[in-house]
Amino acid sequence: MKRPEPVQVIKSRRDAALTQLVTSVPYIQFLGITFDRRGDELTAVLPFRDDLIGNPILPALHGGAIAAFLEVTAVIGLSWAAQWNDLEDGTLDTDAARPKLPKTIDFTVDYLRSGLPRDAYARARVNRSGRRYASVHVEAWQDNRARLFAQATGHFLMPPAVQVSDGKG
């Protein structure tokens, strides 16, 4: 039986991998999206900003900003889930210049209620993840976790398997 790793080692490894994933995408920085991590669970956070507004009269978040937020949550959630095992058993190539990201095939957003001018949160659930294709569902809320303001389903093409895991057979 292997001795468990010190908690700080685990945390810093996971946080570093997540940071690398998230900071590699300029558009995530442009929208100001951050990710909270609890174990392997990620919550995406979209801090409110005036330039996310679509309807200045209500005011309400722009549907496009909401769609982008959900798609970012889906792509990062899927990449994170896909690399989790490699990250934990130490086979993830963290020196690779940039993580390969899944490509969106299609993305469908349901706008359930208007987005209020305040922070929004979202979580992705990978419902199916195969070698080539994946299906991901995303839920987004603001004040109440049970009161979704948007949800989305997307299909993604997974990046080709990384060289490192090929060598292991």
Place this chain on the structure above:
Amino acid sequence: MSKPATPKPATSKPDRTKLARQFIEALPHSRALAMHLESLGDGEASISMPYDPRMIGDPETGVIHGGAVSALMDTCGGAAVMSHPDALGTATIDLRIDYMRAATPGQTIRAKATCYHVTREVAFVRAEAVDDDGENPVACATGAFTFQRAKKTEGAT
């Protein structure tokens, strides 16, 4: 991009078209993405969005993030609905986007949306986005939007 001429729409509702144009160009998020309304009228809208490195989704290739394309499609779809002669207001109910190919880095993306059917309360929209290669669309979208009518119409079905 050429400067758009002052719109002189042939329709009987020039004020509404002008209003819609002002409304769309004032949307803060659309401004943040530097969207430009190319044409608008009678249930059709065309909007362009220049390439910007801040919108990159795949750092390996420099390809724009799908989310930025979604924002363009959503804005263009909403604009198409607003340009309908009877429209007063609209909001997206749902929007599906098919990403057919990666947009070429460095090129402006142009979306064209058509509001092809309206009922009393719902507008149905189709949209397509292209880059410099106008033959092969980058993405297609279909959506349903709420449809607030400007006035009561008699004999509506």
